[in-house]
Amino acid sequence: MALTGFHLLITMYGTGLSTTAMALPVLALGLGLGMIGAPLTDLALGRVEDEQAGSASGLFNTATHLGIALGVVLTGVVFFPHVPDTAARGTIVVDAFAATLPYVIGGLLTMWALMFFLPRATSQRTKRP
Template identity: 60%
Template structure:
């Protein structure tokens, strides 16, 4: 399930990149926001099972600490990913840039997010298989 979520989010962002590149400045809010629902669904398919995969084999006495560490690492990853994507975006434009250059910089920064999602997908192949015992 998490691997499918990573592929769904990456494929949606590839489509979103092409949509941004093809649309003029008149792209409406609904058209701009609609693909983000699929990206959010894909990321949800990653995040929800990841906690179980990560914390499933932790000894009961360490679950509280492990859960705190997991949540901290997740929040740190989100902040770091946002910051690095912003760095990529702002290296393509200057502070006073307007118009099509902003659209191009945004579309180009999506490739880094797509690359990260595909790297996550590949790393998920190394996760141990989960077998149900019930």
């Protein structure tokens, strides 16, 4: 929702968009992403045995960083064909950013839908003797 609002603001105001007008959707986006981080980590690592916690945490963090890097690369693949010159500024960059946001929104919606297929967390972990 926040990215959709941000996309709407960018397409309406273009280069005239002020920093204060961008603050609300960006704040909402950061808050939403921050609120999902801890529960997602708990869900991913909640059933891991104590002896494997370090390895599982390292794997989780590696996968997270790999996903972030892949997201940046894929966003760049969509963004840079819209920018003919690396020194481009102003309207060209705003238009490229506006053209990229629907792909980012689509990716986030896809991940949101896939989260419903994740296993449900249980309140108790089973320990091996």
